[in-house]
Amino acid sequence: MNDKEFLENYQSLSENKKMKLINLLSELKENEHSQIPVSVSLEKVL
Numbered sequence: 001m002n003d004k005e006f007l008e009n010y011q012s013l014s015e016n017k018k019m020k021l022i023n024l025l026s027e028l029k030e031n032e033h034s035q036i037p038v039s040v041s042l043e044k045v046l
Contacts, residue, residue: 011022 010018010021
């Protein structure tokens with residue numbers, strides 16, 4: 001997925017999902033060494 005597609009998808013999300021996504025991304029940033037696949041976590045949000 002390129003950046004443009006991501007932005008379009010992101011903008012179509014509800015505010016609630018945006019907040020979850022932001023929280024998830026910050027968690028992933030903090031836990032870079034964890035073994036949680038990013039895609040699996042994203043699917044839970046979306």
